[in-house]
Amino acid sequence: MTYERDRMGREKRTIAAMVGIFCSGNHGSTGVLCGNCREMLDYALARLEKCPFGAEKGPCSKCEMHCYKPAMRDKVRLVMRYAGPRMLKKHPILAVKHLLYGRG
Ligand code: SF4
Numbered sequence: 299m300t301y302e303r304d305r306m307g308r309e310k311r312t313i314a315a316m317v318g319i320f321c322s323g324n325h326g327s328t329g330v331l332c333g334n335c336r337e338m339l340d341y342a343l344a345r346l347e348k349c350p351f352g353a354e355k356g357p358c359s360k361c362e363m364h365c366y367k368p369a370m371r372d373k374v375r376l377v378m379r380y381a382g383p384r385m386l387k388k389h390p391i392l393a394v395k396h397l398l399y400g401r402g
């Protein structure tokens with residue numbers, strides 16, 4: 299697998315880790331996401347899967363297309379704000395990549 303092709307996989311792992319941090323910190327989950335967060339993660343993963351830019355995509359936060367529906371975009375933004383700084387402790391490697399690629 300090439301570096302570029304793995305980028306999508308890394309983005310998926312990053313968003314999954316961030317939603318996990320957000321859910322355990324705000325909804326008391328331990329290992330399994332609550333229903334709302336599961337729905338949000340599934341939505342974000344589906345958007346990534348269908349992203350027209352594919353492996354060439356940049357950060358969603360800088361995307362002109364903004365394929366997220368507004369309500370989901372707001373939720374994901376909250377997750378990023380909460381989980382971003384905490385990622386540095388829990389998943390330093392993913393966090394560094396995340397900071398490089400932007401804040402979703
Ligand atoms: S917001 Fe833009 S970059 Fe992000 S998944 Fe949607 S189309 Fe792709």
Ligand SMILES: [Zn+2]
Pocket residue numbers: 320321322324325327331332333334335336
């Ligand atoms: Zn939750």
